[in-house]
Amino acid sequence: MAAERVGAAEPVVDGAASAAAGLRRVQRGWYFYDWANSVFSTTVVTVFLGPYLTSVAEAAADADGYVHPLGLPVRAGAFFPYAVSASVLLSVLVMPVAGAVADRTGRHRTLMGVAAYLGAGATAAMFLLRGDRYLLGGALLVLANVAFAVSAVLYNSFLPAIAPPEQRDAVSSRGWAFGYAGGALLLVLNLVLYEGRASFGVAEGDAVRICLASAGVWWAGFTLIPMRRLPERAGVPGAAPVAGGGLGAGFRQLRGTLAEMRRYPLTLFFLAGYLCYNDGVQTVISQASLYGSRELGMAQGSLVVAVLMVQVLAIGGALLLGRLARRYGAKRAILGSLVAWGATVALGFALPAHRPVWFFSLAALIGLVMGGSQALSRSLFSQLVPPGKEAEYFSVYEVSDRGTSWLGPLVFGIAYQATGSYRVAIVSLVLFFAVGFALLLRLPVRRAIAAAGNPVPERV
Template sequence: MTTELPGGGRGDDALVTTTSPLFADSATDRRIPRRWVVSWALWDWGGAAFNAVITTFVFTVYLTSSLFVDPAVVSAKNAESGTSGPAHTAYDAAVAVLSSGLAWGVGIAGIVVALIAPVLGQRTDGSGRRKLWLGVNTGVVVLVTALMFFVVGQPSYFLLGVALVAIGTIFYEIATVNYNAMLVQVSTPKTVGRVSGFGWGAGYLGGIVLLLIVYFGMVVGDGGLLHVPTENGLNIRIIALIAAAWTLVFSLPVLFTVPEIAPNARTPRVGFFASYAVLVRDIGRLWKESRNTVLFLIASALFRDGLVGVFTFGGILAQGTFGFTSGQVIIFAIAANVVAGVSTLLSGRLDDRFGPKAVIVTSLVGLIVAGLAVFFTHDLGAAAFWVGGLVLCLFVGPAQSASRTFLARVTPAGREGEVFGLYATTGRAVSFLAPTLFAIFVAVGGAQFWGILAIVLVLAIGLALLLPVRAPRRA
């Protein structure tokens, strides 16, 4: 007998599936309790605190705000009549420096992830400690997020803020390797698209709830309904503490509910640095056994960097180019998460029916068209960003979810941590691309909105590399 994803149909407490040699325990029908699926998805719900609040719509926008610009430059801008002039130019240049500094910090974090992610994933496969390391890495993210409370809204604290964002990014990405690898533990070949979409959708919906809480509690008006003082960014710093608690609470269910994997006897027990030699050997073996997987890893590295760029620079563009206030950025973020969450939940069924490649290609085409529309209509102001930005969000979630299921469908059983580690590495190996091109396009074009073309370019290159990759078979 077969049941659906939570909320989706027939009603016992398990998902039963057909078999597939690409999934662990594929020799027999697998019964997956619903509580495993829900507990696994709740980690994504909790991870929304770092994704939506810290790196996208609140804390990074805070780091690139006027609080971290030299007060003399801010005063000169405020004193200058009109909306243009030398003081405004100096202020815009200062904000651009902050954006570049943040981009470099995130880029360095990406290099670290690229170097260590596949080895750590490989070692968790061999040791049978995938869930343990998910807990450890998530714990570090919680700690670093809480420490962001000490990033006072003054220029001298900017580097501390960037450093904490970078460290949090490293551990969050490594935790995501363990989390993504667990997808095959809580899904089957027949339901992997819906389960992945359920997880991504939970992440977006969790972002909505948390953003509503922090907006009305800490941001709207003068310090929100709680009337939190805004001096030196105190209200934003308290939001960091709330985000840390949110991540902690919702990361616990998966750690207590989903069983740990068994050790993989095929993975040799070697030291950390010797693991790189094993990794090189295994990549060569993966190229021979599943070349299509390697080609997908390369293509996805490009388009996923573009997807990250959409959210990383979305809030910054809303504020710097389209004139949104911090509160308006959060309101847009809530609407964006609603759109992305609903579209991702729906796309899971399309993934299982038509395959992940069809979903990814459709989403990338939609993203490219919407991105170009935002670029060419930037003079229309906030209305253009509202329409174009929400259309972009319509396609981001489905592309992210389907990318994960594509890889889950082609990964040999027992090597999920290693392959998803490579997934993180290939993505992070080019994670400098979107931020660097963004900075270059802004410098050459002379205005922040030119960075939109950089993101569109990265997405287009990823799409071009994806088209020749063979779609995985469906259950």
């Protein structure tokens, strides 16, 4: 009888081990989308596109330094941050609809793939950006950033399905670490091309355009891995078909979701704080190369090295804050990172021009706090989302994530337009971190998780 009991238990153990191995395989596939799409944030938004698109706009500017998109007078130096803001305002309209359709139909993976390849195609098409085609550059940036945001919404919505609550901080941190590693690797290759362009017989502008297009090719190629490993998810149980097609159904479900979100005021309170402080984070990321090149006189090669330093240190920073979250809770770890962010931006205002060592020191500080604050915010929010509403809620979350902030770049652009100083523009971002810190400090996290209908982990 004892032998029979042991023999009967073995399939259960084997089955549990097989299930755990399968879950790890799915998680690794999920990590690879961070590896795939993070190159858009690093190579395109953070490093090359801002200075290059600004130079293209300057080539098209009138004698007073203005371009006139849609007949509106815009300083050439403010065109890039305004284009980023425009892309995010459009994303606000598109992301909730995509999230609603995904939650309704369960086609999260398919819709993520469509958005990913649309964004990758637009990024690869930036190879065509030359001369005075600033409007083409703005249009491709808007299309790529909207597609990036939509794919990220659907990617983030997988987190509650692939990791139990006690694992989410670690899984989210590993995903961000994968992303920073992928972004760093492509950036190294692009740095070799850009710095060695003379030996390769490539002009500077052509080297920049090749680097931009390489991000689109990388994004498209590595997206194949999550497309093969991530499963489609079940749709909303009992959801009846709605006449008018997918978009009509999406808008109808979206209206219901927006009304339902009022039932979770603590989740909305977190979102208010997150959207504020992460707007500051994303604006620093998207405008850092523009600030470095125009205000501090940094060469393009030095900017690439600085961003590469950020990427490498962010890998360790994401994993380090993940460990601190296990010990002290995600909320405290995020609050500590926000203090560091505010101090970093204040130091950025005082940096002397034409002193690369100081710029590299600032880049090191950014790298240490960037990955952890973003990874832990994502995992914490995943516990504040009611089950079955992940994609719709993450569509609101994604309004200010990984290059898709809008208010920060708008404030940055307005400050520059009014003063002509990028230093004034960068220091204005301290307010975002201060307000976000104050809101998160007041959030009762345990009560918020319980109110959303989720189990409360031991440490939050």
